[in-house]
Amino acid sequence: MTPLLERDVYLFDLDNTLYRPQEQLIEQIVTRMTDSVARHLSLSGEQAYQLCDDYYLKYGGALRGIQLHHPEADLDAITFEAHNVDLANVGIDSMLQRALADNSKTRYVFTNSPRFYAERVLDHLGLAQYFDGVFTVEQTGFQMKPDPHAFIEISKHFGFNADNAVMFDDQPSNLLTARNLGMRTVLVNRDDIENHDACYRTETLPAFLTHLNRR
Numbered sequence: 001m002t003p004l005l006e007r008d009v010y011l012f013d014l015d016n017t018l019y020r021p022q023e024q025l026i027e028q029i030v031t032r033m034t035d036s037v038a039r040h041l042s043l044s045g046e047q048a049y050q051l052c053d054d055y056y057l058k059y060g061g062a063l064r065g066i067q068l069h070h071p072e073a074d075l076d077a078i079t080f081e082a083h084n085v086d087l088a089n090v091g092i093d094s095m096l097q098r099a100l101a102d103n104s105k106t107r108y109v110f111t112n113s114p115r116f117y118a119e120r121v122l123d124h125l126g127l128a129q130y131f132d133g134v135f136t137v138e139q140t141g142f143q144m145k146p147d148p149h150a151f152i153e154i155s156k157h158f159g160f161n162a163d164n165a166v167m168f169d170d171q172p173s174n175l176l177t178a179r180n181l182g183m184r185t186v187l188v189n190r191d192d193i194e195n196h197d198a199c200y201r202t203e204t205l206p207a208f209l210t211h212l213n214r215r
Contacts, residue, residue: 009160013169014111023090033082060144083117087124099209100130109134112144146177
């Protein structure tokens with residue numbers, strides 16, 4: 001039996017994992033986040049972009065930095081404005097739908113994104129029905145992956161042990177935390193990275209899951 005099949009819980013990141021990076025939703029979010037932060041904090045576009053980038057590198061997401069350092073800002077408004085993206089050009093992957101439908105594991109979406117956005121994207125992709133739950137940034141108090149707090153909270157919320165889980169994600173830093181906590185890890189959609197610490201990697205998640213389903 002492959003080591004991934006020995007685990008009962010599969011955790012999937014959302015952005016650039018359950019859809020291809022070429023869909024460019026992250027690029028939309030970055031632009032919208034920069035514009036929103038500039039308005040709410042009275043910054044230039046360049047200042048807002050640098051602030052968001054600094055917070056992403058330090059905390060895993062700009063929203064956490066704003067929460068900690070700018071209590072005067074309307075975090076809910078910034079969250080909504082940043083994630084109210086256009087999904088018109090985001091394609092639906094029928095092979096991924098089939099692979100998830102045929103998968104026998106308990107499956108959760110584990111994202112640094114807010115709930116309204118996560119649910120909207122999953123509905124658009126036609127994937128919502130294939131997950132047993134969605135765990136979003138609100139449930140971590142905006143303490144985002146790769147912070148171990150986020151992983152501990154999802155484990156407590158859904159009642160599983162880290163050593164019984166597999167994490168699928170496009171961010172090596174998230175996977176490093178997951179592996180340090182005892183999870184097996186799969187790096188997804190990162191052909192730009194040669195060296196990584198993930199247990200496995202794939203550029204075609206549907207095919208990867210389909211292969212697992214047949215074992």
